[in-house]
Amino acid sequence: MLVEFELIERARSGDSGAFNQVVRAYRKRILGTIARLISRPEDVEDVGQEVFLRLYDSLDQLRTPEVFEPWLYRLTVNAAYDYLRRQRRRQESRMSDLSEQQVMLADAAAGGKKSSEETRRTKVRELVESLLSKVSEEDRILLTMKEVEGLSLKELEKIYGVNENALKVRLFRARQRVVKAFEAEGGELE
Amino acid sequence: MDRMKRDEQFDGQLDSRLESLFKEYRASIPDPEPSAGFMPGLWRKIETRRTSNLTLFRRWAEVCLGAAVALALLMGAVVIPHYEKLPVYSSASYVDVLEADHPNTYVDILTGDIK
Numbered sequence: 001m002l003v004e005f006e007l008i009e010r011a012r013s014g015d016s017g018a019f020n021q022v023v024r025a026y027r028k029r030i031l032g033t034i035a036r037l038i039s040r041p042e043d044v045e046d047v048g049q050e051v052f053l054r055l056y057d058s059l060d061q062l063r064t065p066e067v068f069e070p071w072l073y074r075l076t077v078n079a080a081y082d083y084l085r086r087q088r089r090r091q092e093s094r095m096s097d098l099s100e101q102q103v104m105l106a107d108a109a110a111g112g113k114k115s116s117e118e119t120r121r122t123k124v125r126e127l128v129e130s131l132l133s134k135v136s137e138e139d140r141i142l143l144t145m146k147e148v149e150g151l152s153l154k155e156l157e158k159i160y161g162v163n164e165n166a167l168k169v170r171l172f173r174a175r176q177r178v179v180k181a182f183e184a185e186g187g188e189l190e
Numbered sequence: 191m192d193r194m195k196r197d198e199q200f201d202g203q204l205d206s207r208l209e210s211l212f213k214e215y216r217a218s219i220p221d222p223e224p225s226a227g228f229m230p231g232l233w234r235k236i237e238t239r240r241t242s243n244l245t246l247f248r249r250w251a252e253v254c255l256g257a258a259v260a261l262a263l264l265m266g267a268v269v270i271p272h273y274e275k276l277p278v279y280s281s282a283s284y285v286d287v288l289e290a291d292h293p294n295t296y297v298d299i300l301t302g303d304i305k
Binding site: 020023024027028029031032035036039041044045048049050052053056057121124125127128147148149150175178179182183187188 | 201203204205207208209211212214215216218219220221222223224225227228229231232235236239
């Protein structure tokens with residue numbers, strides 16, 4: 001826990017100062033998770049604000065301060081899921097408006113001049129983004145929370161409110177799909 | 191047999207390569223520093239939500255009030271006069287109606303009106 005239970009209790013009872021302190025303590029971590037979940041730096045803060053807005057609205061429903069972190073992660077997962085679904089719809093309509101040549105030109109322009117390290121990071125991001133696009137938004141988020149964020153099955157169980165076995169099955173299937181996609185890409189970064 | 195072993199080895203390698211790719215992905219996107227506008231923006235959104243909820247409640251209350259006033263006017267202008275115009279079955283008192291329905295023959299017999 002990054003804050004004392006007492007601070008969460010105060011925020012829950014409507015203390016704006018306490019709520020501010022809670023947000024300040026968690027915002028960087030939550031923004032990081034969102035950044036890796038949605039892969040769109042320009043929208044990270046917006047989704048982050050949505051998470052804390054939902055927290056503000058639902059804080060009175062929190063049973064005990066002990067479950068605060070899984071609760072906050074659940075809000076994060078839900079907000080990221082909503083964003084990804086909206087984004088997919090938007091992207092589909094946007095891409096259908098562009099010709100293939102325009103898409104290629106846009107990709108080339110986005111490349112620009114970068115250092116080799118930066119180029120590798122971009123490639124990593126693009127590859128992971130492409131692999132994760134092979135699974136549904138729910139599985140993408142679950143897989144990212146487990147494989148990238150490094151959350152344990154016990155933690156995921158608390159966040160999702162489903163038993164460990166169901167999560168294992170779902171993770172296994174999603175991972176298999178990603179592995180297959182990775183194999184199809186050559187199983188290498190370069 | 192050799193082929194199966196090779197396949198298993200390949201799958202294992204692919205798994206570990208994927209794991210390191212995920213790690214690299216994690217490292218390529220560090221936790222971003224929130225901008226200076228993060229907290230003011232958040233509070234603006236909270237206030238907007240609060241105001242819109244209040245507006246929604248106010249609008250709902252106005253609709254209810256409007257409906258209540260309209261109903262009262264409708265009753266005053268249409269329903270009540272309509273019932274007033276309906277034929278009155280009896281303008282007599284309760285005792286008169288009872289008396290008319292049950293003629294008191296017993297009293298008449300006693301007074302000698304009925305023989």
